[in-house]
Amino acid sequence: MKRRLITLWRIIHTGIVNFIRNASLAIAAVAVMVITLTIILFSVITNATLSHTIDQIADKIDVSVFLQDSVTQAQGEQLTAQIKKLPNVKSVQYLSKQQALDSYIRQNSNNDSLVTAANQAGNPIPATILIKPRDLNKIGDIKTFLTQKNIQAMQTTGSPSYSGDRQKAIDNITHATNILRQIGIIAVIVFALVSALIIFNTIQMAIFNRRDELTIMRLLGASTWFIRGPFVVESAIYGLLAAVFSVLIINAAFLASSNALQASSLGLLDINYANQYFGANFLWFLTMQLAIGIVIGALSAIIATRRYLKFKTK
């Protein structure tokens, strides 16, 4: 037992000493790992931010039900309550004729002629029910409900308004968001795989450089783990350092960018959200990076040392 402890301590100690003595190689290996781990982290955050932007766009999509002027407020509110019970409905809002007009004026406040026209016509805006669907892909359920004969009768012509051009737009956005999400996930997976390969290759090269040491240790009667252990420890240290650096780099990048582009956003990439998301999940990201770095580092060392530790069988 005591012997085992001594040996375990020696393996860790030798790994640390080797790490320090092979500083130049260590710097190269850590640098490569920092870059790849940073790419992984960056793509995860980008993906989440993109996803958030898509959600926001999707959130703006609603189904409007325009009610006939003959429908009383009580009837309108009753219908609203019914719609609320549908499984795919996220939220419903009932706007009376006056509220709908106010909202219309607000939305078009920069277009005076439209506002004047609406006022002069004696409120042409119908009372409206705004429905936000939970899942854009299943909007058909809501449609089926709204087009039932008795409910359709309460609505003006052209209601509900997802039909026609707008239905097409909704379909397009739904389609696009699905594809964008899939691309995002695939990109993260591809980056992670490529990074793993690059890290593996770097460590394999580092061990290839020292293959003579491995064979010498073998000839002196060292057991497999006594030889391999220090390399595993050394590579795990690479992973650990690289993980910390990658998180720091992303953190620094956010600090720099939030100073430079106060509250701005680059098209689909909302930097403020990305920054918040990163801040909120900081510990989780650090753990993820540490896990990826250490596991890939250690695994690479185990695989890379295998060929030099084999005994001649024939």
Place this chain on the structure above:
Amino acid sequence: MVGQSGAGKTTLLRLLTREERPTSGKIIIGGIDYDKLKDKDIPLLRRKIGVVFQDFKLLPNKTVFENVAFALEIVGMGNKEIKHTVPKVLDIVNLKGKEDSMPMQLSGGERQRVAIARAIVRQPRILIADEPTGNLDPKHAWDVIKVLEKINRYGTTVLLTTHNQDIVNKLKRRVVTLQHGKVVSDRANSGYSVESGYKK
């Protein structure tokens, strides 16, 4: 053990350290039957045999002390004991004071003596030395041979391969001659000449 290049000296030694496996025949050393050796037993076998190589095979990133200590770390010896044992062995091979040097800073003869220290520090019953003087000039070669003689006097069997007839003739020990992979002579207190293979 003598013989021309290609006679099979190194192959025979590699068979003893189980770097090679025989195509036929049996190897038994100290009661260990090599046929019954499993992969996981090979390190244990090698810990019982000291080996010195022509190209020294020192660990380049370790100091002299660490190179010798490594042989003891492998078997799980405690630090205190290692600190006690290594200087003694370095003394035997006349390398006192070189503990903290790196192999790169040593001459060939010194490096070979570090390798010998490493080979004997576990007190093996057998020391195998494959052309240990092959890369050394005559003066340093004799330093190494003298150390090997000393170790032999302490009771360790030394199996030395060489094609330096000077060394063989001065040592006057048992000489086994190999030719084309076969033993062609085996004589006690013998000499050797490159031309005739062996001489009385």
